[in-house]
Amino acid sequence: MYAGTPVPPVLAGAVPLAHVERDGEVESVHLGVLASVATGAQHHDRPLPVRGDPDIPFLPRSALKPLQAVAMLRAGLDLDGELLALACASHSGEPDHVTGVRRILDGAGLTDADLGNTPDLPLGIEAGAAARAAGVPPAPVLQNCSGKHAAMLATCVAAGWPIRGYRDPQHPLQQLIRATVADLTGVDPHVTTVDGCGAPLFGCTPAGLARGFGRIAVAAPGTPEGRIATAIRTHPWWVGGTDRPVTRLAQAVPGLVVKDGAEGVLAAALPDGRAFAVTVLDGSARPLPVLAAAILAGWGVGGPALAAAGRVDVLGHGQPVGRVHAVLA
Numbered sequence: 001m002y003a004g005t006p007v008p009p010v011l012a013g014a015v016p017l018a019h020v021e022r023d024g025e026v027e028s029v030h031l032g033v034l035a036s037v038a039t040g041a042q043h044h045d046r047p048l049p050v051r052g053d054p055d056i057p058f059l060p061r062s063a064l065k066p067l068q069a070v071a072m073l074r075a076g077l078d079l080d081g082e083l084l085a086l087a088c089a090s091h092s093g094e095p096d097h098v099t100g101v102r103r104i105l106d107g108a109g110l111t112d113a114d115l116g117n118t119p120d121l122p123l124g125i126e127a128g129a130a131a132r133a134a135g136v137p138p139a140p141v142l143q144n145c146s147g148k149h150a151a152m153l154a155t156c157v158a159a160g161w162p163i164r165g166y167r168d169p170q171h172p173l174q175q176l177i178r179a180t181v182a183d184l185t186g187v188d189p190h191v192t193t194v195d196g197c198g199a200p201l202f203g204c205t206p207a208g209l210a211r212g213f214g215r216i217a218v219a220a221p222g223t224p225e226g227r228i229a230t231a232i233r234t235h236p237w238w239v240g241g242t243d244r245p246v247t248r249l250a251q252a253v254p255g256l257v258v259k260d261g262a263e264g265v266l267a268a269a270l271p272d273g274r275a276f277a278v279t280v281l282d283g284s285a286r287p288l289p290v291l292a293a294a295i296l297a298g299w300g301v302g303g304p305a306l307a308a309a310g311r312v313d314v315l316g317h318g319q320p321v322g323r324v325h326a327v328l329a
Contacts, residue, residue: 010281013053017280018287022314022322031281032264033058034291034328035206039214039273048274049295049328054207057190058279061261062090064181064202065148066228067212071180072151073224075173076158079104079151080227085235087151088228088259090144092241093122093131100238101146108154115140116167117149117197124241145197147238152199169200178202184212184225196262209267209277217257217269232257245289245309252305253296260285266292274299286312287324294326 010033018030035054065088072087073079079087083104091097105111120143121136122128131142140146152173156163161172168174169192177200182188185208195201204212219225232239236250239259246260249268258268264280266288278291293310296302314322 013056040218063261071177072155082235084231085238086147092124104150108157213269214275248309
């Protein structure tokens with residue numbers, strides 16, 4: 001397949017992260033990269049897990065949203081609580097999510113018509129089914145990134161920047177976000193592309209993304225980073241939604257700052273600064289909760305709630321006949 005062309009760095013740097021087992025037989029394997037860092041943490045007697053090359057360039061997708069929201073706060077965005085969590089969210093499009101997006105817009109004197117993200121139906125299974133049954137057409141406010149876009153628009157109003165063209169990589173907002181991503185990750189974005197929602201997406205590395213989450217997790221209360229950490233920790237439902245894996249992980253581990261992204265990306269950090277980022281090479285989200293639970297359990301964080309949040313069964317005729325297992329040794 002790659003005869004005469006270079007092997008993509010993400011492929012060259014990937015290793016097995018999870019096995020999919022059906023009735024004792026491994027039927028598939030998820031490859032990827034796991035990076036872990038300790039930001040401001042005390043000495044730990046357990047080594048931080050690293051699998052594959054943690055410094056490969058990659059696209060963090062929506063796992064970048066907490067870092068983007070830090071930039072918005074630095075620019076003067078005046079949000080906290082559940083609405084700030086919603087600014088970091090890939091929400092399910094449940095009614096309170098949609099109402100929350102409109103609250104952000106209303107606070108800035110804006111409406112749904114100002115949103116520039118991609119029209120879509122709700123991401124959540126039940127919310128999406130309800131919208132289809134009711135004949136609701138795709139709309140930007142229903143799309144899972146609408147909280148981020150509403151917050152971007154509100155940031156422009158607060159900073160005195162034009163809302164027109166807010167998605168342009170050369171807009172002052174996006175330039176500040178790019179600089180903030182570089183600051184928090186310690187990695188100059190290697191590429192600027194367009195995310196699924198239409199906003200600029202800045203590349204980094206798994207190690208850089210983990211570093212950024214670690215810095216958010218240990219930040220002092222009241223700082224932009226600390227405000228993001230408090231919002232995500234306090235309002236995990238607003239970051240995802242009902243029965244979403246990212247919300248279940250946050251609810252299972254008090255103090256965890258966690259965010260998922262499309263194409264098999266997840267990053268998380270504990271209050272002591274231990275942080276990790278995972279990218280799954282095939283783009284599947286299936287092994288992410290399993291990997292997150294295994295990493296956290298290895299760090300001595302766990303319990304029944306985390307075990308349940310990290311269990312992914314393989315079904316046969318609707319019944320569990322196997323499981324997804326982390327491969328981290």
